[in-house]
Amino acid sequence: MFAGSPLHAQDLHITLLNGDCDGDNEVTLFDFGIVVSAMGTVPGDPNWDPRADLDGDGEVTLFDVGLVERNFGQVGAEPFDPTLPRLPAPSEGYALQGSVELQDWVGAPQPVRIEALREEDPDQVVYWIEAQTGQTFTLQLPASGRWWVRAVVVGVGGHFLASKQADFRRYGPGEPVRVTVVYPGQGEVFGDGSVNGGGDTGVRIRIHAEDYDEVTNTSADGTVTFSNSVKTPVYQLLARWTVESGGGWVYPDLHVAKGEVLYRPPVLPSNEPQRTVTLRCDILDHGDYLDARDRSPDAGEGGENVAATTRITFTIARHPTIQTIDSAVLDAATDFPLGVTPTSSGARPEEQVKLRFAVSSCIGHPALTDWRLKSVEWKTIPWQGTPAGEAGVVYTTNIIPSSEPHGFFEVKVKAVFESYIPIPPYRIQVVDYKTRRFPLCFRKTTHDEWIDTARGxxxxxxxxxxxxxxxxxxxxxxxxxxxxxxxxxxxxxxxxxxxxxxxxxxxxxxxxxxxxxxxxxxxxxxxxxxxxxxxxxxxxxxxxxxxxxxxxxxxxxxxxxxxxxxxxxxxxxxxxxxxxxxxxxxxxxxxxxxxxxxxxxxxxxxxxxxxxxxxxxxxxxxxxxxxxxxxxxxxxxxxxxxxxxxxxxxxxxxxxxxxxxxxxxxxxxxxxxxxxxxxxxxxxxxxxxxxxxxxxxxxxxxxxxx
Known part of the structure; x- marks a missing residue:
């Protein structure tokens, strides 16, 4: 597998200090004089001066005087070198998110210009966007690194000092992406296209990918660095499926890296009883969030970053099989479904649950195939219960005790398929076995599994x-x-x-x-x-x-x-x-x-x-x-x-x-x-x-x- 590191957004919250009446980027006696000269005025008065209305409330009051006094002597951030090239920020890349607030301003939102410069950038390019105060902005930048971000109001004249703040966070490749294949298991056997009769059945495939990236945060003087890891949001990872051998296709072939897709098998010729199929799954960095230097050497089409690759190998055959075993947790009193994850019961009667398991097969619509599911036998299951449904395809357990330990358990099923033919012996049967492992979990938000108020x-x-x-x-x-x-x-x-x-x-x-x-x-x-x-x-x-x-x-x-x-x-x-x-x-x-x-x-x-x-x-x-x-x-x-x-x-x-x-x-x-x-x-x-x-x-x- 290859290490991937889709980048997360860094929060920058910038507050611009008030009190700069004359717009020279510092608060001095000149600003104090402007406010005092306009004291007590409103728009329309002879000596009204909008520069003195520091809070934007439409009048000059003692509050405006207080703003000058509070920030007296403050100096705003110096601009970046004016000789450096300025470019609009790109539309994708390393995302800095945040907002710009104006100190004690009650007037309308104001436009601000936000500029960013990366210290180690050999080209020394300043990237910029325009935004509104009080609203979240997203500044896309070409690469992760140590960016300095400067914000200045371009609306009201003067009033606010420019601010410059460092983005102290840097993301890099962490541990390899982990891909969990939920089902199918390696080497399992499934029916080919002739068994599903051209219907919508096939081989259900479910994976779950997760990625932990390294993140470092450094102080402004660069003397201390803290490191940790962060988990990539699942929507930033995509699974791209390719049939490497065996034929057929996967639908959809591009999907979020958490969820289910369907493999549609081909129809095997009569002289080929079974065939090995290999599917390749590439986990992609959605949106190319990585720096070019962080890209995996196993880059996919179009330059997408392949963060991990996994392969699933199984067999298709010219006879029906069990497709998979599904689970559900039910309210014990009403049989109302509470979810798909098996859980133990609570300590209270109203929190008791049962589990329900159901077999699905690869057989398509009855009008399109001669195969029928004759019977299902639940061979291994930890709790007693009752089979139900046509051929016994559903099994509902008795109440699951609250004392059940959390861990994995297995369910094993035997299925008998039958088909009628016009010549002796007039009927043929196929037996298939499937085993699936499930976790027994707990529900986070209910107060049920153990009643103990001592720590509450x-x-x-x-x-x-x-x-x-x-x-x-x-x-x-x-x-x-x-x-x-x-x-x-x-x-x-x-x-x-x-x-x-x-x-x-x-x-x-x-x-x-x-x-x-x-x-x-x-x-x-x-x-x-x-x-x-x-x-x-x-x-x-x-x-x-x-x-x-x-x-x-x-x-x-x-x-x-x-x-x-x-x-x-x-x-x-x-x-x-x-x-x-x-x-x-x-x-x-x-x-x-x-x-x-x-x-x-x-x-x-x-x-x-x-x-x-x-x-x-x-x-x-x-x-x-x-x-x-x-x-x-x-x-x-x-x-x-x-x-x-x-x-x-x-x-x-x-x-x-x-x-x-x-x-x-x-x-x-x-x-x-x-x-x-x-x-x-x-x-x-x-x-x-x-x-x-x-x-x-x-x-x-x-x-x-x-």
Whole structure:
């Protein structure tokens, strides 16, 4: 196989600072004078000056004065060398996606020009697009690499400083593409075109391809690089089918690399009882997202990148066969279908399920063939049940116990086919056997397989964590069972990780987890008690909303992940918070002296972190001093300035080092949060390392039933 790396989009969110009234790309006394001269005016007044209306609300007020004061002394980014050639951005390639916002602007969206220059580009070409503020833009570039992106408003005169920001992310070939052939199995036998009688039957083929690419993220000064992997969205991979030998054709011959196609076999001549068929499947990079230097030497027609190649070999014969065995999971009470992936039952009666298996054959329409399916015998199946349907082609099990372990099981079927002929012996029979392997999975979002509310108790109430959260003793396969720290206990013996269905604050419903250092979310009557401090709450409704096609955060630094990988990244992030908190040089613990101070220092409602110098001396030697109120002790910041790029003077220190923007101040940028993002998500968990442990519906092991 060959390594492929279709490129993902990088998020760039640029905010242009306000206050540049005269358009010279800096905020000075001249801008202050323009605003003061037009103070209190509206359009039509004699001294109205639209340059002074910095927020676009149609009047010049103290708010406009405040914008100049806030950004006084700021200077915008210098333009790229004006002598360099400028070209419109290409229509395909490495995608940078993002948006441009205007600081405190309430007026209409404004046009902006976005330019990009790659440092290592020998040609030094500046590529550009025009976009609107407040809307998502996509900037296609010729190659992955270290791009600098500059944005400037071309609408309102002046007002906003130009901004330049680095794209710190680079994608490259990772591990080889993995191709799972769900069915058919190598060497199986199927009926030829004479058996299906020219109908729509044939040989059903299902594969699933996945690709993990290497992604690196580098700070603005280039001193630190974080590496991880990301999973290519399945729609970026295409499967191109070719019949290498044996004849026939595949329909469709080009398909997404997850799904089913149909092989139509030829009619074998009467003197050829069987024939070997070989199909080749090339997994293509959809849209040629790769740099030319990353292309596989096994390039296909038209220069498409062939990321992987697999071959399937089977036999066609002049007699009927079983085509495949299909599965379905049913509600035990109503027989209503719940999906195609076999799962175990829940612990509650209303969550009990049965499984149904059905045989399909290669025989076409009865009017077009003399063959008939006489009988089906279910030879091997783990659970007792009842056959049904004509010739017994359907088998429905009894209720599947909730205690069934997750893993693979086999179903083996014997089929007898019969045909009448006008001469003795007047009837001929053919016997065929098929075996198919299925996974027994679990449904992620139901709260059924194991009832245990011990880790679902908080200020919100008592909840039974759903199946993805369960870490059931002796019952491997659930997500919680895949991570060692998931079952870590604190000093008091309590589990650290707990479940919460939604965020307690209505304005933070998109949050996927939180570190409750103070115990504020403990059950009523136990808030701030020591056993409840330092818990990590995973928020189910938001965590499951992310997929492999969406970043773990809609911010600059998140890595692409979904499912069990997202849980791994979130755990790494939250434990980075906790571990930093417990560092002896930071707050050192979660005991009373670190949460609430004695009465002379502010009373029971006084918390040391995030509280600055309140109740304390302004002496920097104070052991619990947090001057910039970012939750990180000053002593810890001074000791780790070189390794973590912290500063006791500003809560935005890491972000400013990372971006190279001395005025960066975004909503996620306080020191402890950036520390958790960069050292937690990027280095705390590697994407793709746990997928083989995922037995959820639509998880890695479920490829065999989809």
């Amino acid at each position: 108790i908080s200020l919100l109430g008592s909840f039974n964590p759903p199946n993805w959260f369960d870490s059931r003793p002796g019952h491997a396969g659930h997500w919680g069972d895949a991570f060692e720290r998931f079952n870590e206990r604190g000093a008091s013996g309590e589990y650290i990780v707990h479940y919460m269905p939604t965020h307690p604050r209505s304005d933070l419903q998109g949050a996927v987890a939180l570190f409750d250092w103070a115990g504020a979310l403990a059950p009523a009557g136990h808030q701030y008690e020591i056993p409840y401090r330092g818990r990590i709450y995973l928020i189910g409704s938001a965590l499951l909303a992310y997929t492999d096609n969406a970043p773990t955060r809609g911010w600059l630094y998140g890595i692409l992940a979904g499912g069990i990988d997202y849980l791994g990244a979130v755990l790494a992030h939250e434990f980075a918070h906790r571990d930093t908190w417990l560092d002896p040089n930071n707050w050192g613990g979660l005991e009373a002296q670190h949460i609430g101070g004695p009465r002379e220092f502010g009373g029971p409602g006084y918390w040391f972190p995030y509280s600055g110098s309140w109740g304390r001396t302004r002496d920097n030697t104070d052991p619990y001093y947090d001057r910039d109120m970012d939750g990180v002790r000053d002593r810890f910041e001074r000791l780790n300035v070189s390794e973590y790029h912290l500063s006791p003077d500003t809560p935005w220190a890491i972000e400013r080092w990372w971006t190279g923007n001395s005025s960066a101040q975004t909503r996620y940028g306080t020191d402890i949060e950036m520390l958790a993002l960069l050292w937690g998500e990027w280095t705390g968990y590697r994407i793709g390392t746990k997928d083989m442990l995922d037995w959820s519906v639509e998880g890695r092991q479920d490829y065999f039933s989809q």
